[in-house]
Amino acid sequence: MTTMTPPVTPPVTALNALGFDRPAADTRVVVAMSGGVDSSVVAAMLAREGFDVIGVTLQLYDHGAALGRKGACCAGRDIHDARAVAARMGFPHYVLDYESRFRESVIDDFADQYLAGATPVPCVRCNQRVKFRDLLATARELGADCLATGHYVRRIIGARGPELHQAADPARDQSYFLFATTPEQLGYLRFPLGGVATKAETRAMAAGFGLDVADKPDSQDICFVPQGGYAAVIEKLRPGAxxxxxxxxxxxxxxxxxxxxxxxxxxxxxxxxxxxxxxxxxxxxxxxxxxxxxxxxxxxGVARLRVAEVNWLGDGAFADAPPGGWRAQARVRSTRPPAPARVLPEGADTA
Missing domain, CATH: 2.30.30.280 (Adenine nucleotide alpha hydrolases-like domains)
Incomplete structure (x- = not known):
């Protein structure tokens, strides 16, 4: 008589908070730390949950000119604040010199765009060319499973993979500044604050962790532009501008x-x-x-405009738009509400 043994179904392993099927202690995450309350809370939260956290702060420009300013990312005081969070929560922290690549990828582009009559958004370029390209590569070199930031945006796994969604708090949503994030980058990135209801909740978490940055003012200026005086910066970079x-x-x-x-x-x-x-x-x-x-x-007021540098994260291939174009919500400024629009592809990254 033959006895049939039913197949053994392996136990379902619950994913950890960063989406990996392994214990938090076996998951290494690099946290991009600006020294502000948002990224500090992300680092503290992940460290408290038992993840193998490495904090990294980027030295992006000569912060000597920024002494005495509050709330501008990556100045000397901010590096000190990030290091203090790492010391309190017990994880390593490194400062990386990215000045030359930041100058080439962000500051020079900022000046050239203004000279061409455009109004650039340097935070987009910084995310696109420095944080989500160069820093992401550095995180991989450090053996990290992912890179976490303090951005208020949600990363949701859809039918085609990771998707970029607005934050739970529309007043803090930063998806506008992350439009250039590619699907490949989204696969590696994590945004733990995307589901936080309000900034007050973030500050309450910082206070709960005992972080000195709990009451630190939010950044208002472009980090390399003192008191909003961008014209003086451009004239210094491009004499005679x-x-x-x-x-x-x-x-x-x-x-x-x-x-x-x-x-x-x-x-x-x-x-x-x-x-x-x-x-x-x-x-x-x-x-x-x-x-x-x-x-x-x-x-x-205009009814039509041309768009360059399209980074398509929607369903289907960008070029395979239905008759009449893709239906979308368009936002021309981060502070303006979105408006109904149709996107008519003209090339691989133009519309």
Whole structure:
């Protein structure tokens, strides 16, 4: 008589908080630490949960010019704060010199974009070219299973793999600044604060961990631009950039003179110094002729615009758009609400 033994079903292993099927102690995570409360809470939280945490702070620029400023990432005080969190929570912390690559990838691009009449968002470039490229590679070299940051954004596993979603707290959502994150990078990244309801909750966690940064002010400035004086930074990087020119009305009338195109951005109303009359806004910049074109607010509205550097994270291939284009929600500024839109692909990364 033959006895049949039923197959043994292996036990289902629960995934740890970072999504790995192994104990937290066997999962190494590099945490990008700016010295602020958000990344400090991420590092402390993961250390408390038993993960093998390595804290890394990037030295991105010469912070000597930033002494005395509060809330600007990666200045000398911030490095000290990140190191203090690591010491309190008992994990190693390293400071990496990324000044040259930050200058090439972010600061130079910032200056060149302004000279071309655009308004750059350097935080996007920093995430795209430094944190999620170079630092991610460094994390792999350190043997980390993933890289965690303090961004308020959610990473959700969908049918096609990791997806980038808005944070639970719309007031803190940073998905706008992470639009260039690729699917491959999303597979390695973790955002533990994406589901936090409010910033007050984050600060309460920091206080619970006994972190001195619990009440540290949020960063407001671009880290390498003191007190928002970006024009002075551009002039220092590109001498002669602030060439004077004409302020011209949309109808062709010359209304006045300006101190340089780099002092203006599309949509701006304040600082034109054109006297009384109806309010005027900057409609476009013409750096070649050094002209600032102004007009009524109504002239700012457009129904179509061209988009470059498309990073498609949607369902299906970008080029395989349905008739009429992809339906989407478009946001032209981080502080503006999204608006319904249709995306019509024109190339591999243009629309």
């Amino acid at each position: 602030a060439e004077p020119g004409e302020i011209v009305h949309l109808d062709g009338r010359v209304l006045g003179a300006h101190r340089g195109v780099i002092h203006y951005t599309v949509g701006q109303r304040r600082g034109l110094n054109l006297g009384g009359g109806d309010p005027l806004h900057v409609l476009r910049l013409e750096p070649e002729s050094r002209r600032v074109i102004v007009g009524p607010r109504a002239a700012l």
